[in-house]
Amino acid sequence: MLEIYKLSKSFQSGILKKQKTQAVQEVSFCIPDGKTFGIVGNSGCGKSTIARMLLSLIRPDAGEIRIDGKDILTAPKRNRQALSRKIQIIFQHPESSLDPSKKIRYSLMEPMIIHRMYDKAGREKRMRELLELVDIPETLLTHYPHQISGGEAQRIMIARALTLEPGILVLDEPTSMLDVSIQAQMMTLLKELQKKLGLSYLFISHDMDVVKWFCDEIAVMKEGTFVEQGDAEQIIKNPQHPFTKELLENFRI
Structure with missing residues (x-):
């Protein structure tokens, strides 16, 4: 609460x-x-x-x-x-919240790495759980932000916000x-x-x-x-x- x-x-x-x-x-x-x-x-x-x-x-x-x-x-x-x-946030402009020089995999992994959550295998498992939650295919992990749609970017931002289990x-x-x-x-x-x-x-x-x-x-x-x-x-x-x-x-x- x-x-x-x-x-x-x-x-x-x-x-x-x-x-x-x-x-x-x-x-x-x-x-x-x-x-x-x-x-x-x-x-x-x-x-x-x-x-x-x-x-x-x-x-x-x-x-x-x-x-x-x-x-x-x-x-x-x-x-x-x-x-x-x-408490985490989902912004109005998802594309500006994603590092244009990094692939989607990095954007999802980064919060868990910064906060030292899980080991490498645990982070991979958590990432796939989040992709399933927001209905995003794993193929997008190798894409850069400019290669995905606005709707996909917002789903990625929702998944990223959930990585820390808020x-x-x-x-x-x-x-x-x-x-x-x-x-x-x-x-x-x-x-x-x-x-x-x-x-x-x-x-x-x-x-x-x-x-x-x-x-x-x-x-x-x-x-x-x-x-x-x-x-x-x-x-x-x-x-x-x-x-x-x-x-x-x-x-x-």
């Missing part, structure tokens, strides 16, 4: 005259095992800042990030890496760059993996139809705060906050 409590982050800009921008302000939410929590909002509202804090890419000014009851931010250093490993995946607009038919395949695959592996998802998106179908709960974010939060279908069918209504109207136009 992932629990976020009063998470806040501000940034300073300017050289002579410092200006403070509150990117995220006292955001709280919980994602039980096997569930999906969605965040929707305009560009620059703070969605990606939350994702970066969860992935330990930036440190919050205040708040708690708890995985199975343990706070990543205050855990002893020796435990922090193991906790952080439980319990939580951050999905940052994971299908927005794919054709509509491929989008449906990817979202169905993610649903199947969630059911099979008991994964929790934080889903960042602007597509309200996908959010309604994919998420159990959602939060609508504006200028660093959640203005509305709750059951996904209920919020989309009966929005209460003016900003939520505006988002839905703009999406339907």
Whole structure:
């Protein structure tokens, strides 16, 4: 289970005259095992800042990030890496996340090598298990990123994210760059993996139809705060906050 409590982050800009921008302000939410929590909002509202804090890419000014009851931010250093490993991300642009000079085999092996997981035979076994999970043929292992399709690249990125056996995946607009038919395949695959592996998802998106179908709960974010939060279908069918209504109207136009 992932629990976020009063998470806040501000940034300073300017050289002579410092200006403070509150990117995220006292955001709280919980994602039980096997569930999906969605965040929707305009560009620059703070969605990606939350994702970066969860992935330990930036440190919050205040708040708690708890995985199975343990706070990543205050855990002893020796435990922090193991906790952080439980959260992985799948990016919007899979092709930019793969090293163009390395074959797909290397991209799948690299996380296990860095984290010293398994011996050589164990890594080979784990890699083949992951390929089967995401329905990718072993023949792609000898290909370079430019030799595979966008849908194949996204499946590879899903497999790569799963190499470290996380319990939580951050999905940052994971299908927005794919054709509509491929989008449906990817979202169905993610649903199947969630059911099979008991994964929790934080889903960042602007597509309200996908959010309604994919998420159990959602939060609508504006200028660093959640203005509305709750059951996904209920919020989309009966929005209460003016900003939520505006988002839905703009999406339907």
